[in-house]
Amino acid sequence: MRRRSVAITDEGGDMTDLIQVRSVGEPYPISEKLWGVFFEDLNYAADGGLAGDLVQNGAFEYSHSDNPKWSPFTAWRKDVPDGSRGSFWIETDDCVAEENPHHAVVQVDCGAVSLVNRGFEGMRLRAGESYELSLWLWSCDDGPHDVTVSLVDETAPAGNHDGRPAGSSDSIIPSDKTFSEPFAESSGNVSATLRSGSSVRLVAEPSRWTKVEATLIAPFDTRNGSLSITFTGPSRTAVDFVSLEPARTWHGLKHFRVDLAKTIADLNPRFVRFPGGCLVHGLGLDNMYQWKGTIGPVEHRRHDFNLWGYHQSMRLGFYEYLCWCEALGAEPIPVLPAGVSCSGTDGGSMALSETQMRTYVQDVLDFVEFCNGDAETTVWGAKRAACGHPKPFGLRYLGLGNEDDITDDFAERFLTLFRALADKHPEITVIGTAGPTLVGATFDEAWDLARAARVRILDEHSYLAPAWWFQHLDYYDGLDRNGPHVYFGEYASHGTTMLNALSEAAFMAHLEANGDVVDMASYAPLLCRNGHAGWNPDLIYFDDDRTYRTYSYWTQHMFANTAATRARRVDVDGPRTYMRELPGWTGLAFGGDPAVRFENIRIELPDGRVLSADDVTKATGGTARTDLHVNADDYRIRLRARYLDESGMFSIEFGALDEPDRYRLWIGMAGLDCALGALRDGFPYDYDRVSMSRRVSYGDEWDIVIDVRDRGRSVRATVGDTVLAGTDPGAETRRTVTVADDSVRGVTYVRMVNALPDAMDVDLSEVLSAIGLGGQAVDAMMTVLRSDSADAGRPYEAAPSEPESSRIAVPASGVVRVPGWSFTILEIPCADGIRGGDAAAEE
Structure with missing residues (x-):
């Protein structure tokens, strides 16, 4: 985001439309956790995305259940050079972990053969950077065998693909340089570590699985790298759970890709929702997201197919999620299934039986204990401490269900869970689900259930055209302030153009104005790996080299980095609407x-x-x-x-x-x-x-x-x-002005959307008077996101422009000019602090 300094003076004598703020109400408190993010493993958001591991299918668990064309060797290449002879197969007996039993066996009759993993369309390796290698090895015959692991530049000459890249160093990790990991569940769970160059020679020990770790340093810069595991013969060696992660971390948080973690952190999210979304309830009961299977040693986290058409390794599980929230300073908003699976399958949703529900209710209660339980006196608090986090995470919210049909099966199971949580953990606020849209029977029935059960927050979702947002800015104005509050958990306007972003900005401004009853809001989906879009649009696109921030991203960024604690109702006059001519x-x-x-x-x-x-x-x-x-x-x-x-x-x-x-x-x-x-x-x-x-x-x-x-x-x-x-109501309110403030910082925010091509003048004299600055020039910070056209911005690309900030002098008239196709935030420091409300009471 760019910053510059300009001066604004009175401009008169032209035909620029004038928008006037006629009256300004007293400030009232709003939610201070309004803006957050929603992470779901969709569009390769986890493996191949936010998860830092560069290896794809390192556990050899891919199968046709993930994708009809996939197998345990997907993403692996079997290299057998001339003069060598070897074979490769998959076994499940004598495995590292029963939860993920598939592992590769490589037999070399003569010469040397390699298993080569190119990651997700080629590994991005940066010269001079360190990469942490981890894998499990087992010599399947009587003696130890050398195994060489190398970083390879696939664009280099073919002669360099022998496991010894040009200029690499080579180290051997002997079997006496070992130590045990803190988890004892894995058989033969010993490991070794030694800093090396781009190639390292390891030892596969007989009669046991050995976990080996090493650090590799890339001597080259490439977007087409790979990890080569070379076996020399005669030998038979098993390998499993191969992982390669950059040593560089964001805020010390392991297993997260740094640039994506930073791009999300720049949104300053007040909360993070996880793990979904439709991923929560899955396709069938055996595909429901099971939180207990996502903590502890990664080898024992059961892999599963992802209902979005690929694979999930659980590398980023609930434990990593909670640590991520802590690093962000964000409230965790976890979501667990409500005892039913996705209704989108043939035959509809499936429900847990009465017997299964008894176990599942305890699972949900155990989750709260894992998050909040004392490490010394509770079973799951102790398990959290064993993961490396003795201090409780301080969970306060828990979502139950996602876009579920409000059937009798659902209602019974939701209420069972809701009452159990109320009984055992009254400190937890349960968030219910209101279905996939803002219309229809499911939506109405969800609200009826929430009111009857006194659910405090309901999760609403909506993906609609910009026209709808512009026509329904007052959507939450009439919501009963004495009923359930709203978490606007998924929303977007179906595109990545400036018009999309401006419609979202206008609606977000009115969400803020209703922040006394709308507690939280999160755009969805958050991430998309280019080339793997299962859903468009997305807030952030990325490839292995960089991230691409959309106009919608910058809109979220502008709100989240000017978060308010109070809002004011304002009346606005002037030419603000657009009426489209429909085809006849x-x-x-x-x-x-x-x-x-x-x-x-x-x-x-x-x-x-x-x-x-x-x-x-x-x-x-x-x-x-x-x-x-x-x-x-x-x-x-x-x-x-x-x-x-x-x-x-x-x-x-x-x-x-x-x-x-x-x-x-x-x-x-x-x-x-x-x-x-x-x-x-x-x-x-x-x-x-x-x-x-x-x-x-x-x-x-x-x-x-x-x-x-x-x-x-x-x-x-x-x-x-x-x-x-x-x-269709017809008129679209394309120009909006709203007012909020941060009573802690002493700043008033004026948010102005101009979703029409021509500039507008905005008369803010009433706003300035309301905050004690009327009749005088005022220094302020103006941040503007603008474009030359409504349709600028494309999926998979960075927005053509970014917000620009400048110091301005608002003239005594209070009139500021706002360009066409723009979203503007004016930050005004208030004389003697914030006027009205709490400040007035203190006076």
């Missing part, structure tokens, strides 16, 4: 995963005309489009749909199909729901979401009617006996 025609098309037959397709117009289309069969995974093109503001679509697959959701697309403002009806979301919505600027905009009476299945048929009014500003749809409806 409709077509009709079909998309989604399953095969579907569409018949009796027609569009009825108010004047009695009926336009029809031929029957259409949409193939599995394909799309289909009719030749209909009808100019009309109001119309009715009729058709009959027959489901020809076992599972999956399909869509009916209507409106101006080739343009960014159009409409969509989804059927079979999560196997059960219908969702009606629009697209605005190409981004999804929810109208309604309703569950059908039963899950979709092969051969189901529905008569579907869609009534469209005012070019789609009002839409009503029926799918059989399921009814959905929604409206």
